[in-house]
Amino acid sequence: MANGNGHGKNGHDAAEKPALSSRLAALKAVLPDTGRVLIVPHDYPDPDAFASAAAMHLLLKEKFGVRSRIVFTGMVNRAENREMLKHCRYSFTNAARLQLGRKRPAALVLDGVPWSGRVTVPTGARVVGVIDHHPQTRAKKGFEGLMDFRPGTGATASIMYEYLKEAGVPVPAWLAALLLYAIATETLDFSRRFTPLDLEAYSALLPCANMKILGEIRHAELPRSYFALLREAMDHAQLYGRVAWSHLDAVEHPEIVPEIADLLGRIERVTWTFCTGWRGDEMLISLRSSQPAARCGCLLRTVIGQRGSAGGHHNMAAGTLDLTGKTPTEREELREEIVRDLLGWLEPRSLEADEPLDTQSHPLVETVSPELP
Ligand SMILES: [Mn+2]
Known part of the structure:
Protein backbone atom coordinates (compact mmCIF):
# COMPACT_ATOMS: atom_id res chain seq x y z
CA MET A 1 0.00 0.00 0.00
CA ALA A 2 1.31 3.40 -0.93
CA ASN A 3 -1.28 4.88 1.37
CA GLY A 4 -0.06 6.93 4.31
CA ASN A 5 3.29 7.52 2.70
CA GLY A 6 2.44 10.91 1.35
CA HIS A 7 5.27 13.12 2.60
CA GLY A 8 6.71 15.29 -0.14
CA LYS A 9 9.58 13.58 -1.92
CA ASN A 10 10.99 16.81 -3.27
CA GLY A 11 11.46 18.52 0.06
CA HIS A 12 8.33 20.63 0.29
CA ASP A 13 4.96 19.34 1.24
CA ALA A 14 2.55 20.09 -1.56
CA ALA A 15 0.29 22.86 -0.32
CA GLU A 16 -2.98 21.01 -0.47
CA LYS A 17 -5.83 22.99 -1.87
CA PRO A 18 -9.02 21.97 -0.14
CA ALA A 19 -10.87 21.61 -3.46
CA LEU A 20 -8.33 19.11 -4.71
CA SER A 21 -8.24 17.19 -1.47
CA SER A 22 -11.94 16.79 -1.64
CA ARG A 23 -11.64 15.50 -5.19
CA LEU A 24 -9.24 12.78 -4.12
CA ALA A 25 -11.47 12.00 -1.17
CA ALA A 26 -14.44 11.77 -3.50
CA LEU A 27 -12.55 9.32 -5.70
CA LYS A 28 -11.45 7.25 -2.72
CA ALA A 29 -15.02 7.14 -1.45
CA VAL A 30 -16.25 5.27 -4.53
CA LEU A 31 -13.40 2.77 -4.70
CA PRO A 32 -14.21 -0.75 -3.52
CA ASP A 33 -12.41 -2.24 -0.50
CA THR A 34 -11.34 -5.29 -2.43
CA GLY A 35 -11.09 -6.39 -6.01
CA ARG A 36 -9.91 -4.91 -9.23
CA VAL A 37 -11.40 -1.73 -10.66
CA LEU A 38 -12.11 -1.41 -14.37
CA ILE A 39 -10.95 1.77 -16.08
CA VAL A 40 -13.09 2.43 -19.15
CA PRO A 41 -12.07 5.10 -21.68
CA HIS A 42 -14.56 6.08 -24.40
CA ASP A 43 -15.01 3.75 -27.39
CA TYR A 44 -12.36 3.86 -30.10
CA PRO A 45 -10.12 5.61 -27.59
CA ASP A 46 -8.15 8.63 -28.72
CA PRO A 47 -4.84 9.74 -27.18
CA ASP A 48 -6.63 11.68 -24.44
CA ALA A 49 -8.73 8.69 -23.44
CA PHE A 50 -5.69 6.38 -23.43
CA ALA A 51 -3.35 8.66 -21.54
CA SER A 52 -6.05 9.44 -18.97
CA ALA A 53 -6.74 5.75 -18.45
CA ALA A 54 -3.04 5.05 -17.91
CA ALA A 55 -2.80 7.96 -15.47
CA MET A 56 -5.78 6.64 -13.53
CA HIS A 57 -4.20 3.19 -13.36
CA LEU A 58 -1.06 4.72 -11.84
CA LEU A 59 -3.05 6.87 -9.41
CA LEU A 60 -5.12 3.96 -8.11
CA LYS A 61 -2.04 1.81 -7.64
CA GLU A 62 0.25 4.38 -6.05
CA LYS A 63 -2.18 6.40 -3.99
CA PHE A 64 -4.85 3.92 -2.99
CA GLY A 65 -3.17 0.54 -3.45
CA VAL A 66 -6.05 -0.47 -5.71
CA ARG A 67 -5.43 -2.76 -8.66
CA SER A 68 -7.12 -1.90 -11.92
CA ARG A 69 -7.52 -2.99 -15.48
CA ILE A 70 -7.97 -0.77 -18.51
CA VAL A 71 -10.77 -2.04 -20.74
CA PHE A 72 -11.87 -0.47 -24.01
CA THR A 73 -14.32 -1.09 -26.84
CA GLY A 74 -13.47 -0.58 -30.49
CA MET A 75 -10.13 -0.59 -32.21
CA VAL A 76 -6.93 1.37 -32.27
CA ASN A 77 -5.61 1.88 -35.76
CA ARG A 78 -4.34 5.39 -36.18
CA ALA A 79 -0.57 4.99 -36.48
CA GLU A 80 0.16 7.57 -33.79
CA ASN A 81 -2.23 5.93 -31.35
CA ARG A 82 -0.75 2.49 -31.93
CA GLU A 83 2.69 3.92 -31.33
CA MET A 84 1.36 5.45 -28.13
CA LEU A 85 0.10 2.07 -26.93
CA LYS A 86 3.49 0.54 -27.69
CA HIS A 87 5.05 2.85 -25.13
CA CYS A 88 2.34 2.39 -22.51
CA ARG A 89 3.56 0.16 -19.71
CA TYR A 90 0.05 -0.91 -18.75
CA SER A 91 -1.94 -3.35 -20.79
CA PHE A 92 -5.24 -2.53 -22.42
CA THR A 93 -7.85 -5.25 -22.68
CA ASN A 94 -10.43 -5.28 -25.44
CA ALA A 95 -13.84 -5.46 -23.77
CA ALA A 96 -14.84 -8.22 -26.19
CA ARG A 97 -12.20 -10.46 -24.63
CA LEU A 98 -13.10 -9.62 -21.05
CA GLN A 99 -14.55 -12.35 -18.89
CA LEU A 100 -16.20 -10.97 -15.81
CA GLY A 101 -17.83 -14.17 -14.64
CA ARG A 102 -20.17 -13.45 -11.73
CA LYS A 103 -18.16 -10.60 -10.33
CA ARG A 104 -19.59 -7.12 -10.64
CA PRO A 105 -16.49 -4.96 -10.63
CA ALA A 106 -16.53 -1.21 -10.05
CA ALA A 107 -15.78 0.84 -13.16
CA LEU A 108 -14.39 4.33 -13.65
CA VAL A 109 -15.30 5.95 -16.97
CA LEU A 110 -12.85 8.46 -18.47
CA ASP A 111 -13.12 11.09 -21.19
CA GLY A 112 -16.78 10.40 -21.82
CA VAL A 113 -19.95 9.51 -19.97
CA PRO A 114 -21.65 6.12 -20.01
CA TRP A 115 -25.02 7.70 -20.74
CA SER A 116 -23.83 9.35 -23.96
CA GLY A 117 -23.92 6.25 -26.12
CA ARG A 118 -20.22 6.71 -26.85
CA VAL A 119 -18.82 4.68 -23.97
CA THR A 120 -19.48 0.97 -23.66
CA VAL A 121 -19.33 -0.25 -20.09
CA PRO A 122 -18.71 -4.03 -19.92
CA THR A 123 -21.89 -5.86 -19.00
CA GLY A 124 -21.99 -6.60 -15.32
CA ALA A 125 -19.66 -3.78 -14.31
CA ARG A 126 -21.12 -0.98 -12.17
CA VAL A 127 -19.98 2.55 -12.88
CA VAL A 128 -18.80 4.26 -9.69
CA GLY A 129 -17.20 7.35 -11.19
CA VAL A 130 -16.98 9.46 -14.33
CA ILE A 131 -14.35 12.05 -15.22
CA ASP A 132 -14.87 14.08 -18.36
CA HIS A 133 -14.22 17.45 -19.97
CA HIS A 134 -16.72 17.53 -22.83
CA PRO A 135 -18.88 20.67 -22.78
CA GLN A 136 -22.21 18.92 -23.27
CA THR A 137 -21.60 16.50 -20.46
CA ARG A 138 -24.55 16.54 -18.10
CA ALA A 139 -24.93 14.90 -14.75
CA LYS A 140 -27.30 12.00 -14.68
CA LYS A 141 -30.13 12.07 -12.24
CA GLY A 142 -29.94 9.23 -9.81
CA PHE A 143 -26.26 8.53 -10.45
CA GLU A 144 -24.59 8.56 -7.07
CA GLY A 145 -20.98 7.94 -7.99
CA LEU A 146 -18.19 10.42 -8.54
CA MET A 147 -18.89 12.96 -11.28
CA ASP A 148 -15.93 15.19 -12.04
CA PHE A 149 -17.03 17.17 -15.07
CA ARG A 150 -14.97 20.11 -16.26
CA PRO A 151 -16.46 21.38 -19.47
CA GLY A 152 -14.07 23.68 -21.27
CA THR A 153 -10.91 22.02 -19.98
CA GLY A 154 -8.79 21.10 -22.99
CA ALA A 155 -8.13 17.48 -22.09
CA THR A 156 -9.10 14.85 -19.55
CA ALA A 157 -5.33 14.21 -19.39
CA SER A 158 -4.92 17.62 -17.74
CA ILE A 159 -7.52 16.69 -15.12
CA MET A 160 -5.69 13.42 -14.47
CA TYR A 161 -2.41 15.32 -14.15
CA GLU A 162 -4.07 17.34 -11.40
CA TYR A 163 -5.18 14.23 -9.54
CA LEU A 164 -1.63 12.84 -9.69
CA LYS A 165 -0.15 16.15 -8.54
CA GLU A 166 -2.58 16.39 -5.68
CA ALA A 167 -1.84 12.81 -4.69
CA GLY A 168 1.91 13.47 -4.80
CA VAL A 169 2.39 10.59 -7.25
CA PRO A 170 5.43 11.15 -9.48
CA VAL A 171 4.68 10.72 -13.19
CA PRO A 172 7.06 8.34 -14.99
CA ALA A 173 8.77 9.70 -18.10
CA TRP A 174 6.85 7.49 -20.54
CA LEU A 175 3.49 8.49 -19.06
CA ALA A 176 4.44 12.17 -19.10
CA ALA A 177 5.09 11.77 -22.85
CA LEU A 178 1.66 10.18 -23.35
CA LEU A 179 -0.11 12.88 -21.36
CA LEU A 180 1.71 15.61 -23.27
CA TYR A 181 0.66 14.05 -26.55
CA ALA A 182 -2.92 13.82 -25.31
CA ILE A 183 -3.07 17.49 -24.32
CA ALA A 184 -1.38 18.56 -27.56
CA THR A 185 -3.79 16.62 -29.78
CA GLU A 186 -6.92 17.62 -27.87
CA THR A 187 -6.06 21.31 -28.05
CA LEU A 188 -4.37 21.10 -31.48
CA ASP A 189 -1.17 22.35 -29.87
CA PHE A 190 -3.04 25.02 -27.94
CA SER A 191 -4.55 26.49 -31.08
CA ARG A 192 -7.96 25.43 -29.73
CA ARG A 193 -9.75 26.10 -26.48
CA PHE A 194 -7.72 25.39 -23.34
CA THR A 195 -7.64 26.47 -19.72
CA PRO A 196 -4.83 27.44 -17.33
CA LEU A 197 -4.92 23.84 -16.05
CA ASP A 198 -4.01 22.50 -19.52
CA LEU A 199 -1.13 24.92 -19.74
CA GLU A 200 0.02 24.04 -16.23
CA ALA A 201 -0.16 20.32 -16.94
CA TYR A 202 1.78 20.71 -20.18
CA SER A 203 4.50 22.87 -18.62
CA ALA A 204 4.88 20.66 -15.58
CA LEU A 205 5.02 17.41 -17.55
CA LEU A 206 7.42 18.63 -20.22
CA PRO A 207 10.63 18.57 -18.12
CA CYS A 208 9.99 15.03 -16.91
CA ALA A 209 8.80 13.49 -20.19
CA ASN A 210 10.67 11.05 -22.37
CA MET A 211 10.95 13.26 -25.43
CA LYS A 212 12.12 10.41 -27.64
CA ILE A 213 8.83 8.63 -27.03
CA LEU A 214 6.91 11.82 -27.82
CA GLY A 215 8.85 12.18 -31.08
CA GLU A 216 8.22 8.57 -32.03
CA ILE A 217 4.49 8.97 -31.47
CA ARG A 218 4.29 12.19 -33.47
CA HIS A 219 6.23 10.74 -36.37
CA ALA A 220 4.88 7.20 -36.36
CA GLU A 221 5.29 5.28 -39.60
CA LEU A 222 2.22 5.28 -41.80
CA PRO A 223 0.95 2.33 -43.87
MN1 LIG B 1 -10.82 14.14 -24.46
Whole structure:
Protein backbone atom coordinates (compact mmCIF):
# COMPACT_ATOMS: atom_id res chain seq x y z
CA MET A 1 0.00 0.00 0.00
CA ALA A 2 1.31 3.40 -0.93
CA ASN A 3 -1.28 4.88 1.37
CA GLY A 4 -0.06 6.93 4.31
CA ASN A 5 3.29 7.52 2.70
CA GLY A 6 2.44 10.91 1.35
CA HIS A 7 5.27 13.12 2.60
CA GLY A 8 6.71 15.29 -0.14
CA LYS A 9 9.58 13.58 -1.92
CA ASN A 10 10.99 16.81 -3.27
CA GLY A 11 11.46 18.52 0.06
CA HIS A 12 8.33 20.63 0.29
CA ASP A 13 4.96 19.34 1.24
CA ALA A 14 2.55 20.09 -1.56
CA ALA A 15 0.29 22.86 -0.32
CA GLU A 16 -2.98 21.01 -0.47
CA LYS A 17 -5.83 22.99 -1.87
CA PRO A 18 -9.02 21.97 -0.14
CA ALA A 19 -10.87 21.61 -3.46
CA LEU A 20 -8.33 19.11 -4.71
CA SER A 21 -8.24 17.19 -1.47
CA SER A 22 -11.94 16.79 -1.64
CA ARG A 23 -11.64 15.50 -5.19
CA LEU A 24 -9.24 12.78 -4.12
CA ALA A 25 -11.47 12.00 -1.17
CA ALA A 26 -14.44 11.77 -3.50
CA LEU A 27 -12.55 9.32 -5.70
CA LYS A 28 -11.45 7.25 -2.72
CA ALA A 29 -15.02 7.14 -1.45
CA VAL A 30 -16.25 5.27 -4.53
CA LEU A 31 -13.40 2.77 -4.70
CA PRO A 32 -14.21 -0.75 -3.52
CA ASP A 33 -12.41 -2.24 -0.50
CA THR A 34 -11.34 -5.29 -2.43
CA GLY A 35 -11.09 -6.39 -6.01
CA ARG A 36 -9.91 -4.91 -9.23
CA VAL A 37 -11.40 -1.73 -10.66
CA LEU A 38 -12.11 -1.41 -14.37
CA ILE A 39 -10.95 1.77 -16.08
CA VAL A 40 -13.09 2.43 -19.15
CA PRO A 41 -12.07 5.10 -21.68
CA HIS A 42 -14.56 6.08 -24.40
CA ASP A 43 -15.01 3.75 -27.39
CA TYR A 44 -12.36 3.86 -30.10
CA PRO A 45 -10.12 5.61 -27.59
CA ASP A 46 -8.15 8.63 -28.72
CA PRO A 47 -4.84 9.74 -27.18
CA ASP A 48 -6.63 11.68 -24.44
CA ALA A 49 -8.73 8.69 -23.44
CA PHE A 50 -5.69 6.38 -23.43
CA ALA A 51 -3.35 8.66 -21.54
CA SER A 52 -6.05 9.44 -18.97
CA ALA A 53 -6.74 5.75 -18.45
CA ALA A 54 -3.04 5.05 -17.91
CA ALA A 55 -2.80 7.96 -15.47
CA MET A 56 -5.78 6.64 -13.53
CA HIS A 57 -4.20 3.19 -13.36
CA LEU A 58 -1.06 4.72 -11.84
CA LEU A 59 -3.05 6.87 -9.41
CA LEU A 60 -5.12 3.96 -8.11
CA LYS A 61 -2.04 1.81 -7.64
CA GLU A 62 0.25 4.38 -6.05
CA LYS A 63 -2.18 6.40 -3.99
CA PHE A 64 -4.85 3.92 -2.99
CA GLY A 65 -3.17 0.54 -3.45
CA VAL A 66 -6.05 -0.47 -5.71
CA ARG A 67 -5.43 -2.76 -8.66
CA SER A 68 -7.12 -1.90 -11.92
CA ARG A 69 -7.52 -2.99 -15.48
CA ILE A 70 -7.97 -0.77 -18.51
CA VAL A 71 -10.77 -2.04 -20.74
CA PHE A 72 -11.87 -0.47 -24.01
CA THR A 73 -14.32 -1.09 -26.84
CA GLY A 74 -13.47 -0.58 -30.49
CA MET A 75 -10.13 -0.59 -32.21
CA VAL A 76 -6.93 1.37 -32.27
CA ASN A 77 -5.61 1.88 -35.76
CA ARG A 78 -4.34 5.39 -36.18
CA ALA A 79 -0.57 4.99 -36.48
CA GLU A 80 0.16 7.57 -33.79
CA ASN A 81 -2.23 5.93 -31.35
CA ARG A 82 -0.75 2.49 -31.93
CA GLU A 83 2.69 3.92 -31.33
CA MET A 84 1.36 5.45 -28.13
CA LEU A 85 0.10 2.07 -26.93
CA LYS A 86 3.49 0.54 -27.69
CA HIS A 87 5.05 2.85 -25.13
CA CYS A 88 2.34 2.39 -22.51
CA ARG A 89 3.56 0.16 -19.71
CA TYR A 90 0.05 -0.91 -18.75
CA SER A 91 -1.94 -3.35 -20.79
CA PHE A 92 -5.24 -2.53 -22.42
CA THR A 93 -7.85 -5.25 -22.68
CA ASN A 94 -10.43 -5.28 -25.44
CA ALA A 95 -13.84 -5.46 -23.77
CA ALA A 96 -14.84 -8.22 -26.19
CA ARG A 97 -12.20 -10.46 -24.63
CA LEU A 98 -13.10 -9.62 -21.05
CA GLN A 99 -14.55 -12.35 -18.89
CA LEU A 100 -16.20 -10.97 -15.81
CA GLY A 101 -17.83 -14.17 -14.64
CA ARG A 102 -20.17 -13.45 -11.73
CA LYS A 103 -18.16 -10.60 -10.33
CA ARG A 104 -19.59 -7.12 -10.64
CA PRO A 105 -16.49 -4.96 -10.63
CA ALA A 106 -16.53 -1.21 -10.05
CA ALA A 107 -15.78 0.84 -13.16
CA LEU A 108 -14.39 4.33 -13.65
CA VAL A 109 -15.30 5.95 -16.97
CA LEU A 110 -12.85 8.46 -18.47
CA ASP A 111 -13.12 11.09 -21.19
CA GLY A 112 -16.78 10.40 -21.82
CA VAL A 113 -19.95 9.51 -19.97
CA PRO A 114 -21.65 6.12 -20.01
CA TRP A 115 -25.02 7.70 -20.74
CA SER A 116 -23.83 9.35 -23.96
CA GLY A 117 -23.92 6.25 -26.12
CA ARG A 118 -20.22 6.71 -26.85
CA VAL A 119 -18.82 4.68 -23.97
CA THR A 120 -19.48 0.97 -23.66
CA VAL A 121 -19.33 -0.25 -20.09
CA PRO A 122 -18.71 -4.03 -19.92
CA THR A 123 -21.89 -5.86 -19.00
CA GLY A 124 -21.99 -6.60 -15.32
CA ALA A 125 -19.66 -3.78 -14.31
CA ARG A 126 -21.12 -0.98 -12.17
CA VAL A 127 -19.98 2.55 -12.88
CA VAL A 128 -18.80 4.26 -9.69
CA GLY A 129 -17.20 7.35 -11.19
CA VAL A 130 -16.98 9.46 -14.33
CA ILE A 131 -14.35 12.05 -15.22
CA ASP A 132 -14.87 14.08 -18.36
CA HIS A 133 -14.22 17.45 -19.97
CA HIS A 134 -16.72 17.53 -22.83
CA PRO A 135 -18.88 20.67 -22.78
CA GLN A 136 -22.21 18.92 -23.27
CA THR A 137 -21.60 16.50 -20.46
CA ARG A 138 -24.55 16.54 -18.10
CA ALA A 139 -24.93 14.90 -14.75
CA LYS A 140 -27.30 12.00 -14.68
CA LYS A 141 -30.13 12.07 -12.24
CA GLY A 142 -29.94 9.23 -9.81
CA PHE A 143 -26.26 8.53 -10.45
CA GLU A 144 -24.59 8.56 -7.07
CA GLY A 145 -20.98 7.94 -7.99
CA LEU A 146 -18.19 10.42 -8.54
CA MET A 147 -18.89 12.96 -11.28
CA ASP A 148 -15.93 15.19 -12.04
CA PHE A 149 -17.03 17.17 -15.07
CA ARG A 150 -14.97 20.11 -16.26
CA PRO A 151 -16.46 21.38 -19.47
CA GLY A 152 -14.07 23.68 -21.27
CA THR A 153 -10.91 22.02 -19.98
CA GLY A 154 -8.79 21.10 -22.99
CA ALA A 155 -8.13 17.48 -22.09
CA THR A 156 -9.10 14.85 -19.55
CA ALA A 157 -5.33 14.21 -19.39
CA SER A 158 -4.92 17.62 -17.74
CA ILE A 159 -7.52 16.69 -15.12
CA MET A 160 -5.69 13.42 -14.47
CA TYR A 161 -2.41 15.32 -14.15
CA GLU A 162 -4.07 17.34 -11.40
CA TYR A 163 -5.18 14.23 -9.54
CA LEU A 164 -1.63 12.84 -9.69
CA LYS A 165 -0.15 16.15 -8.54
CA GLU A 166 -2.58 16.39 -5.68
CA ALA A 167 -1.84 12.81 -4.69
CA GLY A 168 1.91 13.47 -4.80
CA VAL A 169 2.39 10.59 -7.25
CA PRO A 170 5.43 11.15 -9.48
CA VAL A 171 4.68 10.72 -13.19
CA PRO A 172 7.06 8.34 -14.99
CA ALA A 173 8.77 9.70 -18.10
CA TRP A 174 6.85 7.49 -20.54
CA LEU A 175 3.49 8.49 -19.06
CA ALA A 176 4.44 12.17 -19.10
CA ALA A 177 5.09 11.77 -22.85
CA LEU A 178 1.66 10.18 -23.35
CA LEU A 179 -0.11 12.88 -21.36
CA LEU A 180 1.71 15.61 -23.27
CA TYR A 181 0.66 14.05 -26.55
CA ALA A 182 -2.92 13.82 -25.31
CA ILE A 183 -3.07 17.49 -24.32
CA ALA A 184 -1.38 18.56 -27.56
CA THR A 185 -3.79 16.62 -29.78
CA GLU A 186 -6.92 17.62 -27.87
CA THR A 187 -6.06 21.31 -28.05
CA LEU A 188 -4.37 21.10 -31.48
CA ASP A 189 -1.17 22.35 -29.87
CA PHE A 190 -3.04 25.02 -27.94
CA SER A 191 -4.55 26.49 -31.08
CA ARG A 192 -7.96 25.43 -29.73
CA ARG A 193 -9.75 26.10 -26.48
CA PHE A 194 -7.72 25.39 -23.34
CA THR A 195 -7.64 26.47 -19.72
CA PRO A 196 -4.83 27.44 -17.33
CA LEU A 197 -4.92 23.84 -16.05
CA ASP A 198 -4.01 22.50 -19.52
CA LEU A 199 -1.13 24.92 -19.74
CA GLU A 200 0.02 24.04 -16.23
CA ALA A 201 -0.16 20.32 -16.94
CA TYR A 202 1.78 20.71 -20.18
CA SER A 203 4.50 22.87 -18.62
CA ALA A 204 4.88 20.66 -15.58
CA LEU A 205 5.02 17.41 -17.55
CA LEU A 206 7.42 18.63 -20.22
CA PRO A 207 10.63 18.57 -18.12
CA CYS A 208 9.99 15.03 -16.91
CA ALA A 209 8.80 13.49 -20.19
CA ASN A 210 10.67 11.05 -22.37
CA MET A 211 10.95 13.26 -25.43
CA LYS A 212 12.12 10.41 -27.64
CA ILE A 213 8.83 8.63 -27.03
CA LEU A 214 6.91 11.82 -27.82
CA GLY A 215 8.85 12.18 -31.08
CA GLU A 216 8.22 8.57 -32.03
CA ILE A 217 4.49 8.97 -31.47
CA ARG A 218 4.29 12.19 -33.47
CA HIS A 219 6.23 10.74 -36.37
CA ALA A 220 4.88 7.20 -36.36
CA GLU A 221 5.29 5.28 -39.60
CA LEU A 222 2.22 5.28 -41.80
CA PRO A 223 0.95 2.33 -43.87
CA ARG A 224 0.67 2.80 -47.65
CA SER A 225 -3.10 2.44 -47.41
CA TYR A 226 -3.14 5.69 -45.46
CA PHE A 227 -1.93 7.59 -48.48
CA ALA A 228 -4.60 6.02 -50.69
CA LEU A 229 -7.25 7.31 -48.29
CA LEU A 230 -5.58 10.69 -48.21
CA ARG A 231 -5.74 10.83 -51.99
CA GLU A 232 -9.41 9.84 -51.99
CA ALA A 233 -10.15 12.49 -49.38
CA MET A 234 -8.38 15.17 -51.42
CA ASP A 235 -10.20 14.09 -54.60
CA HIS A 236 -13.58 14.38 -52.83
CA ALA A 237 -12.78 17.57 -50.96
CA GLN A 238 -15.15 20.47 -51.62
CA LEU A 239 -15.07 24.11 -50.66
CA TYR A 240 -17.96 26.44 -50.13
CA GLY A 241 -17.35 29.78 -48.50
CA ARG A 242 -15.65 29.19 -45.18
CA VAL A 243 -16.51 25.49 -45.19
CA ALA A 244 -14.49 22.56 -46.49
CA TRP A 245 -15.59 18.96 -46.43
CA SER A 246 -14.82 15.58 -47.85
CA HIS A 247 -16.04 12.03 -47.94
CA LEU A 248 -14.55 8.54 -47.87
CA ASP A 249 -16.40 5.68 -49.53
CA ALA A 250 -15.09 2.75 -47.53
CA VAL A 251 -13.62 3.44 -44.15
CA GLU A 252 -12.05 0.50 -42.41
CA HIS A 253 -10.61 2.32 -39.42
CA PRO A 254 -12.84 5.13 -38.15
CA GLU A 255 -9.98 7.35 -36.95
CA ILE A 256 -9.23 8.51 -40.49
CA VAL A 257 -12.49 10.51 -40.62
CA PRO A 258 -11.55 13.04 -37.88
CA GLU A 259 -8.02 13.11 -39.21
CA ILE A 260 -9.25 14.34 -42.60
CA ALA A 261 -11.50 16.91 -40.92
CA ASP A 262 -8.45 18.20 -39.02
CA LEU A 263 -6.34 18.32 -42.14
CA LEU A 264 -8.95 20.32 -44.07
CA GLY A 265 -8.97 22.79 -41.17
CA ARG A 266 -5.56 23.98 -42.27
CA ILE A 267 -6.85 25.37 -45.57
CA GLU A 268 -6.52 29.14 -45.54
CA ARG A 269 -9.66 31.12 -44.69
CA VAL A 270 -11.57 27.93 -43.90
CA THR A 271 -13.14 27.98 -40.43
CA TRP A 272 -15.42 24.94 -40.56
CA THR A 273 -14.66 21.46 -41.84
CA PHE A 274 -16.27 18.09 -41.79
CA CYS A 275 -15.66 14.65 -43.17
CA THR A 276 -18.11 11.82 -43.74
CA GLY A 277 -17.35 8.18 -44.36
CA TRP A 278 -19.18 4.93 -44.94
CA ARG A 279 -18.15 2.19 -42.61
CA GLY A 280 -20.22 -0.97 -42.97
CA ASP A 281 -23.78 -0.04 -42.10
CA GLU A 282 -22.77 3.24 -40.50
CA MET A 283 -22.08 6.72 -41.67
CA LEU A 284 -19.39 8.42 -39.63
CA ILE A 285 -19.04 12.15 -39.47
CA SER A 286 -16.54 14.48 -37.85
CA LEU A 287 -17.00 18.21 -37.57
CA ARG A 288 -14.30 20.77 -36.74
CA SER A 289 -14.16 24.51 -36.27
CA SER A 290 -11.40 26.98 -35.55
CA GLN A 291 -13.86 29.56 -34.24
CA PRO A 292 -13.57 30.02 -30.49
CA ALA A 293 -17.32 30.41 -30.11
CA ALA A 294 -18.14 27.32 -32.17
CA ARG A 295 -20.39 24.70 -30.67
CA CYS A 296 -19.61 21.71 -32.85
CA GLY A 297 -21.11 19.18 -30.45
CA CYS A 298 -24.46 20.95 -30.21
CA LEU A 299 -24.57 21.67 -33.91
CA LEU A 300 -23.87 18.12 -34.96
CA ARG A 301 -26.44 16.78 -32.53
CA THR A 302 -29.00 19.19 -33.93
CA VAL A 303 -28.22 18.27 -37.52
CA ILE A 304 -28.15 14.52 -36.95
CA GLY A 305 -31.14 14.63 -34.61
CA GLN A 306 -33.07 11.38 -34.50
CA ARG A 307 -31.06 9.99 -37.40
CA GLY A 308 -28.15 8.96 -35.17
CA SER A 309 -25.99 10.05 -32.27
CA ALA A 310 -23.35 12.72 -31.82
CA GLY A 311 -21.18 14.27 -29.17
CA GLY A 312 -18.11 16.39 -28.78
CA HIS A 313 -16.48 19.62 -27.75
CA HIS A 314 -16.77 23.24 -28.82
CA ASN A 315 -14.29 22.83 -31.64
CA MET A 316 -14.66 19.17 -32.51
CA ALA A 317 -17.50 16.70 -32.66
CA ALA A 318 -18.26 13.26 -34.02
CA GLY A 319 -21.44 11.48 -34.95
CA THR A 320 -22.77 8.23 -36.30
CA LEU A 321 -25.83 7.45 -38.40
CA ASP A 322 -27.30 4.01 -38.91
CA LEU A 323 -27.54 2.97 -42.56
CA THR A 324 -28.97 -0.49 -42.03
CA GLY A 325 -31.36 -1.43 -44.82
CA LYS A 326 -30.54 1.57 -46.99
CA THR A 327 -29.73 1.17 -50.67
CA PRO A 328 -26.58 2.83 -52.03
CA THR A 329 -28.77 5.56 -53.53
CA GLU A 330 -30.54 6.15 -50.21
CA ARG A 331 -27.19 6.32 -48.45
CA GLU A 332 -25.95 8.90 -50.88
CA GLU A 333 -29.16 10.88 -50.49
CA LEU A 334 -28.76 10.83 -46.74
CA ARG A 335 -25.19 12.02 -47.03
CA GLU A 336 -26.22 14.89 -49.28
CA GLU A 337 -28.98 15.76 -46.85
CA ILE A 338 -26.50 15.95 -43.98
CA VAL A 339 -24.06 17.99 -46.05
CA ARG A 340 -26.84 20.39 -47.03
CA ASP A 341 -28.14 20.68 -43.47
CA LEU A 342 -24.65 21.40 -42.16
CA LEU A 343 -23.98 23.99 -44.86
CA GLY A 344 -27.34 25.56 -44.06
CA TRP A 345 -26.07 26.21 -40.53
CA LEU A 346 -22.49 27.03 -41.37
CA GLU A 347 -22.77 29.03 -44.59
CA PRO A 348 -26.45 29.79 -45.02
CA ARG A 349 -26.06 32.81 -47.28
CA SER A 350 -27.06 31.59 -50.71
CA LEU A 351 -27.80 27.92 -50.44
CA GLU A 352 -31.07 27.38 -52.27
CA ALA A 353 -32.96 24.35 -51.15
CA ASP A 354 -33.59 22.99 -54.63
CA GLU A 355 -30.19 23.69 -56.09
CA PRO A 356 -27.76 20.81 -56.38
CA LEU A 357 -24.75 21.15 -54.13
CA ASP A 358 -22.26 20.85 -56.92
CA THR A 359 -23.31 24.17 -58.38
CA GLN A 360 -22.60 25.80 -55.03
CA SER A 361 -19.26 24.33 -54.16
CA HIS A 362 -16.05 23.66 -55.97
CA PRO A 363 -13.35 21.06 -55.57
CA LEU A 364 -10.44 21.81 -53.29
CA VAL A 365 -7.93 20.45 -55.74
CA GLU A 366 -8.69 21.53 -59.28
CA THR A 367 -7.72 18.89 -61.78
CA VAL A 368 -5.27 20.36 -64.25
CA SER A 369 -4.66 18.34 -67.36
CA PRO A 370 -0.96 18.12 -68.05
CA GLU A 371 0.10 20.15 -71.03
CA LEU A 372 1.84 18.06 -73.60
CA PRO A 373 4.75 19.60 -75.38
MN1 LIG B 1 -10.82 14.14 -24.46
